[in-house]
Amino acid sequence: MRAGLILFVYLEKFMPVVVVVGMQWGDEGKGKIIDLLAENVDVVARYQGGHNAGHTICFNEKQFVLHLIPSGIFHENKLCVIGNGVVLDPQALVDEMRQLEETGIVLEGRLVISDRANIIMPYHGTSDKGRETRGGFQKIGTTGRGIGPSYADKIARAGIRTCDLRDEAYLKDRLLANYQEKQKTLKNLYNIELPEFSSLFDELLSYRDTILKYIADTHVLLRHQIAQNKNILCEGAQGTMLDVDHGTYPFVTSSNSTSGGACTGLGISPKKIDKVLGVIKAYTTRVGEGPFPTELSDEHGQHLGKVGREFGATTGRARRCGWFDAVVARYGVHLNGIDALILTKIDVLDGFKTIQVCTGYKYKGKIFSDMPADSKIIQNCEPVYTEYEGWSENTVGIQELDRMPDNARRYIDSLTELLETPFMMISTGPDREQTIQLDSLF
Numbered sequence: 001m002r003a004g005l006i007l008f009v010y011l012e013k014f015m016p017v018v019v020v021v022g023m024q025w026g027d028e029g030k031g032k033i034i035d036l037l038a039e040n041v042d043v044v045a046r047y048q049g050g051h052n053a054g055h056t057i058c059f060n061e062k063q064f065v066l067h068l069i070p071s072g073i074f075h076e077n078k079l080c081v082i083g084n085g086v087v088l089d090p091q092a093l094v095d096e097m098r099q100l101e102e103t104g105i106v107l108e109g110r111l112v113i114s115d116r117a118n119i120i121m122p123y124h125g126t127s128d129k130g131r132e133t134r135g136g137f138q139k140i141g142t143t144g145r146g147i148g149p150s151y152a153d154k155i156a157r158a159g160i161r162t163c164d165l166r167d168e169a170y171l172k173d174r175l176l177a178n179y180q181e182k183q184k185t186l187k188n189l190y191n192i193e194l195p196e197f198s199s200l201f202d203e204l205l206s207y208r209d210t211i212l213k214y215i216a217d218t219h220v221l222l223r224h225q226i227a228q229n230k231n232i233l234c235e236g237a238q239g240t241m242l243d244v245d246h247g248t249y250p251f252v253t254s255s256n257s258t259s260g261g262a263c264t265g266l267g268i269s270p271k272k273i274d275k276v277l278g279v280i281k282a283y284t285t286r287v288g289e290g291p292f293p294t295e296l297s298d299e300h301g302q303h304l305g306k307v308g309r310e311f312g313a314t315t316g317r318a319r320r321c322g323w324f325d326a327v328v329a330r331y332g333v334h335l336n337g338i339d340a341l342i343l344t345k346i347d348v349l350d351g352f353k354t355i356q357v358c359t360g361y362k363y364k365g366k367i368f369s370d371m372p373a374d375s376k377i378i379q380n381c382e383p384v385y386t387e388y389e390g391w392s393e394n395t396v397g398i399q400e401l402d403r404m405p406d407n408a409r410r411y412i413d414s415l416t417e418l419l420e421t422p423f424m425m426i427s428t429g430p431d432r433e434q435t436i437q438l439d440s441l442f
């Protein structure tokens with residue numbers, strides 16, 4: 001009995017469930033990192049967001065952008081799970097599946113979609129765009145993909161879920177109730193006419209058979225995988241500052257992109273999460289509207305955007321660029337419970353004479369070292385900077401820390417000290433090989 005207990009505790013210690021989150025406003029380079037980590041895991045599971053995300057992966061001189069399917073799909077034999085916390089646009093899903101299949105990737109037996117995920121319908125996109133362009137609310141600069149309205153329906157208990165696809169009569173009733181409501185509101189608010197109900201329903205039915213093949217109770221599947229000591233990587237989309245509860249509200253996405261979202265978005269108990277990793281860029285970017293204290297509207301910002309190729313992987317929009325913000329990063333370390341960080345795009349800072357890091361926000365004579373709730377304070381604060389000397393050497397593709405220029409190492413060491421968190425990996429370019437591995441996870 002006693003020996004059995006000891007063995008059980010020993011195994012528990014070595015069955016890692018790891019959550020990977022973005023530490024800023026998204027676009028930290030999570031796609032590459034998840035693809036790299038995926039090599040050593042059995043399952044990659046996406047827990048929130050929808051096709052608003054764009055995860056770019058480069059290998060064999062090719063580039064792939066994934067929006068919905070977890071970034072582990074490029075490694076053979078890895079199971080890829082789309083969790084209940086994700087909102088699923090059937091057309092975007094089927095398109096992405098087709099693109100992957102065209103590159104020779106077999107999805108059957110490898111892709112599993114939760115039977116509890118909510119579905120994005122075309123009227124969600126219409127409503128998203130209507131509110132952004134014609135509503136009385138502040139413009140958020142959304143991706144226009146219907147993410148907010150579909151999560152709103154989920155919370156209002158009006159959503160349509162993947163399991164509803166199994167019952168055509170129920171699906172029809174549910175969609176009709178939604179259609180009638182949306183038809184009235186969209187007409188009244190924005191004078192928009194929806195297409196005929198039958199065309200909407202037929203379109204949904206046209207995706208049904210493809211999707212039904214992949215749906216399952218993913219909570220049960222993950223529970224069994226955990227019980228068999230499999231390594232599971234929970235993939236977050238967007239970033240901490242876009243979290244609907246903890247980000248720069250209202251300029252956020254509509255889901256919990258922080259680590260807690262992995263529990264609700266996959267049905268995994270918090271007791272089963274072993275490690276949380278944060279992916280953080282060596283500078284900061286954001287897409288869309290909203291406060292961004294370290295934003296640079298000068299030639300330095302333009303340089304970061306150009307060298308870092310800071311264009312949205314989903315919408316192609318130019319990202320706003322600025323210096324590293326340690327207030328944001330510290331907030332993310334605490335909120336997510338970060339065990340180790342992964343620094344990306346350090347090479348983009350090559351050639352800067354000096355580099356600034358924001359360590360506090362000054363507002364009306366007060367210094368905030370913690371993140372204020374009020375977006376107006378974040379918008380109007382003055383960043384307090386510490387200056388570091390830059391480096392002129394080229395760091396692209398460096399694979400050993402010893403080969404990094406002294407000032408780049410000093411910059412990395414200072415970030416470690418400021419955030420009181422170690423770096424596990426440093427990315428020096430988009431390819432898998434362009435990485436400095438400082439510690440291993442498994």
Ligand code: IMP
Nearest residue numbers: 026052053054141142143252253287288
């Ligand atoms: P939504 O998620 O389309 O509703 O957009 C809400 C906000 O989140 C907007 O500012 C978007 O630009 C931002 N956003 C959504 N997804 C991403 C992402 O994957 N990377 C960066 N920003 C994102």
